[in-house]
Amino acid sequence: MSVLALQLAGPLQAWGSSARFARRTTENAPTKSGVIGLLAAAQGLERTADLTALTALRFGVRIDQSGTRIRDFQTAHHPDTGQAMPISDRYYLADAVFVAALEGPDQLIAQLYAAVRRPHYLPYLGRRSCPPSRPLDLGLHHSTTLEDVLTAEPWHAAGWHQKQHRHEPAVDLPVLTETRGNDTANSLAADTLRDQPLSFDPRHRRYALRTVHHSTVTVTNPHARPVTARKGVPPHDPTSHLEDA
Template structure:
């Protein structure tokens, strides 16, 4: 079965979780909506084109392999914004600061991000897929819009280097990706310690069935698999709404 596998690495990345209060947490791997948004940017699909955005999210099953979990960082932010003034709408940021200067209030927040994190993403097309995996690979190689890792301030540090890989399941596809090519851009400390790629700890997240990931063998056992629920399935891009999605987690 054909899989599309590509890497995501940048100096900084942030994969948003459910936001409560003034703290914006980051997950250790990209969400379903993040991958769909990245593919949409590569294809040139705008956020306002909701139908096509939903097709990207629902037309493919994804799996993630964490190559390097990175270092969790947290920034303290202060944001000034005016409160609402009846039916009046501020059209620009300048209007907020100039027209609404007498109504400005300060919002305090803390935002998490990952430094030097890297993951591999594997996609498998479903029957409802609108674009072929070859089309997605070509779009990632020559994206229409700028690609970034969760926030516009966090661009990719290296190309996605998408590969079409024939494999029995997600695990084989992710493990067949040329990892040595990935590691040449980071993990200098690993080379200094003379680590091999096989020595690195591995974590996998995938959706679908357990059989979609791997057959039970000496290394992989069903007893070590966790089933998780994540609120990252796009329901409406315009209203910024999401619904729960089930996925599995296995650590080698």
């Protein structure tokens, strides 16, 4: 088995697992359907293509920088009648950074790695209006697991974000990993998401439920600074003038 690691960073991202009419939401982390769609586009697959091999991959994501949720609205007119359409509320994650990983057969992962490096269609982070600001490629890893890659990968948050935690030599990052088959261990730390893509056919998009396990990993902060006393300020001891009784 091999693991493909991806860096998902951009000014805006939008990873919706459900959409109702004019309200388009986003999850707090990339969805499996969104990342599988990115890889299918990189391979040049059509929306009606068979997704069986891609959906069988095991998926995980690490939240390196959670970003800020923002709300936007869009107006539109019907192309034929010119009539105004309902205002569409759309939600995005601004300044977020994630590490995504997919585990699967060596040959398929190698093909996806080649496609990411030379994509057929331009990749985007959930919506076409959300291009990546950094290279997606974080490497191909052989004879390892999803968990090991998400643990070993260095912290990819922006430098300014890491400096905000400069007094922390290490930080804990949330991780969401897809459970294996019928694995029910740690069920209290698990959740279900309807983001397992079955078909991207625009005539009938279909998604299934999958189980996601929540955990954390600890990574080193490259911008950590030791805490030192301020120069010219003597140490403060509020009991220094008290006498023993």
